[in-house]
Amino acid sequence: MLALSRSQKLPQAGEDTQILELLVQRDQELQELMEVGREQGRVQEEMLLLEKEVEKRDSDIQQLQKQLKEAEHILATAVYQAKEKLKSIDKAKKGSISSEELIKYAHRISASNAVCAPLNWLPGDPRRPYPTDMEMRSGLLGHMANLPTNGVNGHLPGDALAAGRLPDVLTPQYPWQSSDVSVGMLPPHHGNDFGLEPPGHNKENEDEVEAMSTDSSSSSSDSD
Amino acid sequence: MAVAQTKQEKESEDCSLLPLVHDIIKCIDKDSQDIHQELAKLRTKIQEAREQISNMPGIDTSPEEQQQQLASLRDQVRTKNQLLQKYKSLCMFEVPKAS
Numbered sequence: 001m002l003a004l005s006r007s008q009k010l011p012q013a014g015e016d017t018q019i020l021e022l023l024v025q026r027d028q029e030l031q032e033l034m035e036v037g038r039e040q041g042r043v044q045e046e047m048l049l050l051e052k053e054v055e056k057r058d059s060d061i062q063q064l065q066k067q068l069k070e071a072e073h074i075l076a077t078a079v080y081q082a083k084e085k086l087k088s089i090d091k092a093k094k095g096s097i098s099s100e101e102l103i104k105y106a107h108r109i110s111a112s113n114a115v116c117a118p119l120n121w122l123p124g125d126p127r128r129p130y131p132t133d134m135e136m137r138s139g140l141l142g143h144m145a146n147l148p149t150n151g152v153n154g155h156l157p158g159d160a161l162a163a164g165r166l167p168d169v170l171t172p173q174y175p176w177q178s179s180d181v182s183v184g185m186l187p188p189h190h191g192n193d194f195g196l197e198p199p200g201h202n203k204e205n206e207d208e209v210e211a212m213s214t215d216s217s218s219s220s221s222d223s224d
Numbered sequence: 225m226a227v228a229q230t231k232q233e234k235e236s237e238d239c240s241l242l243p244l245v246h247d248i249i250k251c252i253d254k255d256s257q258d259i260h261q262e263l264a265k266l267r268t269k270i271q272e273a274r275e276q277i278s279n280m281p282g283i284d285t286s287p288e289e290q291q292q293q294l295a296s297l298r299d300q301v302r303t304k305n306q307l308l309q310k311y312k313s314l315c316m317f318e319v320p321k322a323s
Contacts, residue, residue: 027242030273034239036287037280043290044282050297057304064311 244269 109115114129121127126134136142244266251259277283282290 023245024242027240030241031239034277037277037283040282040287040290041280043287043294047282047290047294047297050294050301053301054297054304057301057308060308061304064308068311 239273241266241269241273 112129113121113127117129118127126132131139244262248259248262248266250256251262285293
């Protein structure tokens, strides 16, 4: 247009008009395209918002997935343990024992004071949760062997009594002892037999005692 | 609505090169010395328009493709909302009736 304006003194009207029309048309097209571009920009903003929404939903779904997985694990463990317990219950039911029998057996075990000391037990009490030497000797085996009773165990009062010694040994030395301790210490049915040995066996017993005493490995305590 | 329309018209006028072309033609007719300034203005205007276009977001795809993407995103959001709603309201534990 500039060239036309300078070079041509008599511009051709048709050409000028054509050029101007083209210019206006191009300008119009530019306006329209710019408007389309702006609209696309608005749509793009909306799409960005929607993408953020989608990301948020994705993270929510992942969180829910983790929680469901955890719950499934916990429940599976609980179900497994419950099944194991049911198996144990069935097994116990098959081999059930009456409570009366159990109580009877427990009573028998605890009657000999093997699981717990007697209530009046104090240090120094010769009673033990196992059969003591004295009790063994006063039993069937002891009578069969008819073993001497001199200083084999460490219970002095018991030894003295076993040897049929002085009654002053029986005087109460410990709080738990009473005056009739001779009866209380030993099984009643053997209490009187202990000091009575057949006269004929005395010498034999003494010989056996001497033989035993010469044994250097014997751990006897002194007897009175 | 009227404010939006006014803003739209202003933006259209900003993009238009016709006023500048008109000023140039006037300067030519008057044989004015300002013609170079007017030409510089036109060049600046065209340059600004180019920069503005390059900064416009979302014009890398056609309007139709953009609408498809928009519809797809809306669909995704709706589906995921439904899924979340379903899982939150789902009762997985059915207590068996005692027989």
